[in-house]
Amino acid sequence: MAQVLEFKLPDLGEGLTEAEIVRWLVNVGDVVAIDQPVVEVETAKAMVEVPCPYGGVVTARFGEEGTELPVGAPLLTVAVGAAGTVPAGAPAPSPGAEQAAETAVSSEYSGNVLVGYGTAGPAARRRRIRPQSPAVAHPTPTAAAGPTPTARTAAPAAPAAPTAPAAPAAGPEGPVPVISPLVRKLARDRGLDLREVRGSGPEGLILRADVDRALAARETLVATPGAAPGVAPGATAVVAAVEPVPSAVPTAARASATAPAGERIPLRGLRGAVADKLSRSRTEIPDATCWVDADATELMAARAAMNAAGGPKISLLALLARICAHALARFPELNSTVDTAAREIVRLPGVHLGFAAQTPRGLVVPVVRDAGTRTAESLTEEFARLTESARQGTLTPADLTGGTFTLNNYGVFGVDGSTPIINHPEAAMLGVGRIIPKPWVHQGELAVRQVVQLSLTFDHRVCDGGTAGGFLRYVADCVEQPAVLLRTV
Incomplete structure (x- = not known):
């Protein structure tokens, strides 16, 4: 039986805490050998190739080119054992086969083995999302997995029969299709429910730009009384529940909204x-x-x-x-x-x-x-x-x-x-x-x-x-x- 191992961004020394993905050297479905370079990253010191300590078939990659990841964040997963014997050039494993291989792993091994994937827990939130057929659809998270961000921050409402908070109609079921820890942190710090964001990346992945657009749209709704044309009447209420509407828009927000457009180049790497x-x-x-x-x-x-x-x-x-x-x-x-x-x-x-x-x-x-x-x-x-x-x-x-x-x-x-x-x-x-x-x-x-x-x-x-x-x-x-x-x- 194949075992799916998770390879994390290693400590690159010299006190470095993060690195930017410059170029992937392997694709999902590729067969990699032990110590084969799999990704080229740029740190604050230099650009280096990172070798993978496992040999097998790449089942998932975490992070697009240009994404900045902290040390210890997942880079990719490799199926070793039976799946690792697939000859080079073989087609990528199907979504169902990938999920089956991932679910088969039920315990951690030296901190680098994926925990069996369900719908709750950090490992489930890390996994790469692929288009799924009805046969491999994920169940909807239950209330035991914790309340949604909207439910945690919602204002008190009139007494009603206790019911589990429903996910937005437009949101996907199962884990949120986002793989960057930085994107998750940004959304969490700003109180944004990622299930309300539509990803523009490959296979619907939510990118940093998608979160920025959602935050900008939310600021516009907060600053404008009433709902915008084409927005359901309840949409403004959801935004207000996530983040209370201040009595006045902050000066910094007004300045940002009126700032001249121009090219923004991140100071990173x-x-x-x-x-x-x-x-x-x-x-x-x-x-x-x-x-x-x-x-x-x-x-x-x-x-x-x-x-x-x-x-x-x-x-x-x-x-x-x-x-x-x-x-x-x-x-x-x-x-x-x-x-x-x-x-x-x-x-x-x-x-x-x-x-x-x-x-x-x-x-x-x-x-x-x-x-x-x-x-x-x-x-x-x-x-x-x-x-x-x-x-x-x-x-x-x-x-x-x-x-x-x-x-x-x-x-x-x-x-x-x-x-x-x-x-x-x-x-x-x-x-x-x-x-x-x-x-x-x-x-x-x-x-x-x-x-x-x-x-x-x-x-x-x-x-x-x-x-x-x-x-x-x-x-x-x-x-x-x-x-x-x-x-x-």
């Missing part, structure tokens, strides 16, 4: 994580910025000489990283973090250098481990590897965490200067503008030199302007005279 970190940086860190122009002609000449000598090419970013590492050794205050709870400055022993990388999915900051002990050649290779992984969306959470100082080469965007926002919880960030020919006084004479603007944004809690200025001046001296670094070789 990677973009949301970046927004949260930047906001936290601005809120918690009293930052200050200083900048200086430097003559980078000698640095560019030194790089050209290195690359002309043969061997792997050395990138300019790698040379700047070497300079930063040596500068941080001289000014360790900037390679630190602030423990606000203990009111202590924590100076960090190693330099793990983050660098800003622009990708099609947004800005990310990969981290080069132990940058202070690497050669220019090793740094070039690691920068190239992390940059390519960032563009492909394959960075791991470990690649994006643990940085102690960030190098931001915004010159690649064709700009000269910037006041970067510190990458929380670090203490400083060095910005590098574009390197362009400019008039410059060199050895007492006006000449055309390769000039770059360097800017340092630092946490004023860890050091004062003298330390920050000394760090930036040392970096500028190394850019102008790379031979300065020979003293530390």
Whole structure:
């Protein structure tokens, strides 16, 4: 007999609590092997493929592409055992067969086995809804399963014979066709009965947009006296029973109703994580910025000489990283973090250098481990590897965490200067503008030199302007005279 196992969104580490489904890699009816990737999800750290620990036939998927799920939410169910031997390419199991396989499971197994499906209990509410023939129709929930949201919030009525609350005429019988825990939570928090919502998703599934439309329609009914044309006289009473009508429409609701229409882009996933970190940086860190122009002609000449000598090419970013590492050794205050709870400055022993990388999915900051002990050649290779992984969306959470100082080469965007926002919880960030020919006084004479603007944004809690200025001046001296670094070789 087949056993239906439920695979939940696993803990992806690094304190991540949710992930967005980007792309399903399997369909219902597909045969999957143990540890085969079944879905591609995007977290606040990276985009990863999630493997399934079971082998068998996929009987249900939970969540459409673009749905955000919390850790521990169901991803899919797999029928293992006899059903798992179905050859690849076999047709998907029929709704009746799927229900029979699900109902056959009557106990939990390590927290991942579906409880036998009836019409009550969390497992029943999680199952995927398919069009059903009369032979496999679900019974109507009884009063023992708990009162409906409308019955719980209804205003006192005139005495009448006690009867079980009837479901709305237009609502479907059996479990509500919704699979997203976020949609259920939204409806529950707003007091919306999902049986009154008609789903626009595949097979009648209720999506977030359906709930938003239902809530907007309810607000309109609440704000408008009487029933709208085409609405049964009792419809307004049902809405009022779910949520009491306030004496006046809240100001926020009126403002939302009159707000100009426009495209709304959710701040979630990677973009949301970046927004949260930047906001936290601005809120918690009293930052200050200083900048200086430097003559980078000698640095560019030194790089050209290195690359002309043969061997792997050395990138300019790698040379700047070497300079930063040596500068941080001289000014360790900037390679630190602030423990606000203990009111202590924590100076960090190693330099793990983050660098800003622009990708099609947004800005990310990969981290080069132990940058202070690497050669220019090793740094070039690691920068190239992390940059390519960032563009492909394959960075791991470990690649994006643990940085102690960030190098931001915004010159690649064709700009000269910037006041970067510190990458929380670090203490400083060095910005590098574009390197362009400019008039410059060199050895007492006006000449055309390769000039770059360097800017340092630092946490004023860890050091004062003298330390920050000394760090930036040392970096500028190394850019102008790379031979300065020979003293530390």
